[in-house]
């Protein structure tokens with residue numbers, strides 16, 4: 001386990017709690033706590049929008065942003081993708097690495113926040129961000145980091161729960177305005193990008209898991225032309 005992809009070997013094993021996380025410790029702690037509350041937080045199945053959107057793509061290099069417990073990363077690796085999976089939570093990464101080991105697939109694990117991660121620029125044929133909880137900043141750092149990782153000709157797929165972005169802040173402290181939504185990624189595009197899909201559609205909901213009650217997705221799929 002390492003924070004630096006350049007030093008990460010395939011099938012690099014189970015992340016150690018003492019590894020070199022790069023990012024805001026408070027964000028890591030928040031997500032570690034959330035994962036630690038349950039033995040399994042998500043469904044363990046690949047996200048339906050990812051499965052649908054990847055169907056027509058030739059496997060290449062993929063970056064899974066906020067990979068959680070690794071269901072997408074393992075599914076992609078099984079289908080021949082060369083997977084790099086990035087996550088702030090070490091608790092989630094330990095589970096993800098265990099699932100990859102059980103499945104007998106190699107994944108490059110990166111324990112870092114997206115905007116602080118050392119990633120090879122413009123190198124991924126697919127960058128997948130499934131329900132990412134990326135904090136919004138005035139300089140659109142997360143949006144730019146997502147776009148910067150995509151290779152010319154490659155695809156960025158951002159999927160989120162529909163209807164959450166338009167909610168008011170609630171008593172729990174959750175304010176949608178604090179997070180990056182697909183529309184903000186669209187705002188960050190320039191003439192080097194083509195929008196292939198930008199829609200709301202019914203979610204292919206997994207059985208179980210903390211997000212199972214969400215019924216519709218926002219799906220954004222953009223291609224880097226050059």
Ligand SMILES: C[S@@+](CC[C@H](N)C(=O)[O-])C[C@H]1O[C@@H](n2cnc3c(N)ncnc32)[C@H](O)[C@@H]1O
Nearest residue numbers: 031042066067068087088089113114130131133
């Ligand atoms: C709603 S969960 C989605 C997990 C997974 N993609 C899935 O669909 O099951 C959001 C994930 O993003 C991770 N995360 C939060 N902030 C992040 C950041 N700045 N960089 C990378 N991952 C982050 C969280 O730890 C969490 O695992």
